[in-house]
Amino acid sequence: MNKNADMLKRREAAVPRGVATASPFFVDRAENGKLWDIEGNEYIDFAAGIAVTNTGHRHPKVMAAAAAQAERFTHTAFQVVAYDVYVELAEKLNQLAPIDHAKTILFTTGAEATENAVKIARAHTGRQNVITFNGAFHGRTQLTMAMTGKAAPYRPKGTPIVPGVFHVPFPIPHHGVSEEDALHALQTVFKVEVGPEDVAAIVIEPVQGEGGFYQTPKSFMKQLREICDLHGICLVCDEVQTGFARTGKIFATEHYDIEPDLIPVAKALGGGFPISGVIGKAEIMDSPMPGGLGGTYAGNPMACAAALAVLEVIEEENLCQQSVSIGQQMVEAIEGFKLANDTLPIGDIRGLGAMVAFELVKTRGEHTPDPEAIAGVIARARDLGLILLPCGYYGNTIRLLAPLTIDQVDLDAGLAKLGESLKQP
Ligand SMILES: Cc1ncc(COP(=O)(O)O)c(C=O)c1O
Incomplete structure (x- = not known):
């Protein structure tokens, strides 16, 4: 039996199926935009560990920062004995975030960050209810x-929805939901389910991640800000997937002319080391009482040191500009595939920086989703040595999340493989 098949068998026996893995092979090592499996096969990585390795696999500067921190200490629990790298990272994030007077608390995962943003909003407003959007993750x-x-x-x-959580349609005009429809639905929730004076937070991703890379329209975000201001609701912009140069800005919220109240961040912040956080307006962030926030591993020192290096790399290597350039090249390539007659029908193509996605549809020129076609494309890409990820409310979207440090040769090769994998089987 070959090595991958053997490991797959051991994995099935030892690990529950609930944590599903998209690739039927096991990684041996990874470098910038590429990884190699335990049988020596090479893959171009257009998944970046789900938008984590924006600075590439094992960026030398990030590795050196984490290693240097490991020589000092690896853990004390910030609640027990505090450390400089946590404070330095908070200062840096406060300075970079599109929030006037910010404070930052650190955690480990994205879910912890979004959950704690709600906890902070609840403490600040004294209200319990939360509104989120269809397709959000x-x-x-x-x-x-x-x-x-x-x-x-x-x-x-x-599984019942826990009490106090309400969903509103997300505006996607080509799937039949206009901004007006979504705003009307929000007003209906206010009238039918929960009064606005009883809502702690509206949580929205500037660009939906798992939901399909649909961008929140600028005017919609502006109206949400106005509604939140009118009713004393916290506007939470979940930047777990969009953050750290992925969309061509350090925070995707910078594309909008608004100031969010709270920003959960995670993923690319650590460049492969687990760290997350909530950045928010200082007076809101100080609402929970001492002891009300934290976690044993929250703001791990090695991950803090890595994150500080990630932020330096983003600046030094102009990764925001790189993101825009990669995104343009990707969109142009996919537009080319769309025009070719021998590829599967491609529908909407969208991108903000290097957060690029496209839909597969049943018929050329129409929008009816074709989720069944996705698995075949991903499998063909894998056979050609390219890692792709699906996403989408309708399950018919392929998202491209190449590292922002990817070599031009690998980017070109990856796009060529993508074109091949889209050919009619
Ligand atoms: C927008 C968004 N928020 C929260 C999360 C949850 O993050 P984690 O998987 O690190 O808990 C994700 C993960 O994909 C995400 O994309």
Whole structure:
């Protein structure tokens, strides 16, 4: 039996099926935009560990920062003995975030960050209710699973939505939901389900991640800000997937002319080391009482040191500009594939920086989703040595999340492989 098949068998016996893995091979090592499996096969990585390795696999500067920190100490628990790298990272994030006077608390995962943003908003407003959007993804804990706007596969059959969470349609005009429809639905929730004076937070992703890379329209975000201001609701912009140069800005919220109240961040912040956080307006962030926030591993020192290096790399290597350039090249390539007659029908193509996605549809020129076609494309890409990820409320979207440090040769090769994998089988 070959090495991958053997490991797959051991994995099936030892690990529950609930943590599904898209690739039927096991990684041996990874470098910038590429990884190699335990049989020596090479893959170009257009998944970046789900938008984590924006600075590439094992960026030398990030590795050196984590290693240097490991020589000092690896853990004390910030609640027991505090350390400089946590404070330095908080200062840096406060300075970079599109919030006037910010404070930052650190955690470990994205779900923890979004869940704690709600906890902070609840403490600040003295209200319990939360509004999120159809197609949103906020995590897999009980609260964030409820906030997530898609039942299968995230909420096991029969799981009730925890009380106090309400969903509103997300505006996607080509799938029949206009901004007016979404705003009308929000007003209906206010009238039917929960008065606005009783809502702690509206949580929205500037660009939906798992939901399909649909961008929140600028005017919609502006109206949400106005509604939140009118009713004293916290506007939470979940930047777990969009953050750290992925969309061509350090925070995707910078594309909008608004100031959010709270920003959960995670993923690319650590460049492969687990760290997350909530950045928010200082007076809101100080609402929970001492002891009300934290976690044993929250703000791990090695991850803090890595994150500080990630932020330096983003600046030094102009990764925001790189993101825009990669995104343009990707969109142009996909537009080319769309025009070719021998490829599967491609529908909407969208991108903000290097957060690029396209839909597969049943018929050319129409928008009826074709989720069945996705698995075949991903499998063909894998056989050609390219890692792709699906996503989408309708399950018919392929998202491209190449590292922002990817070599031009690998980017070109990856796009050529993508074109091949889209050919009619
Ligand atoms: C927008 C968004 N929020 C929250 C999460 C949850 O993050 P984690 O998987 O680190 O808990 C994700 C993960 O994909 C995400 O994309």
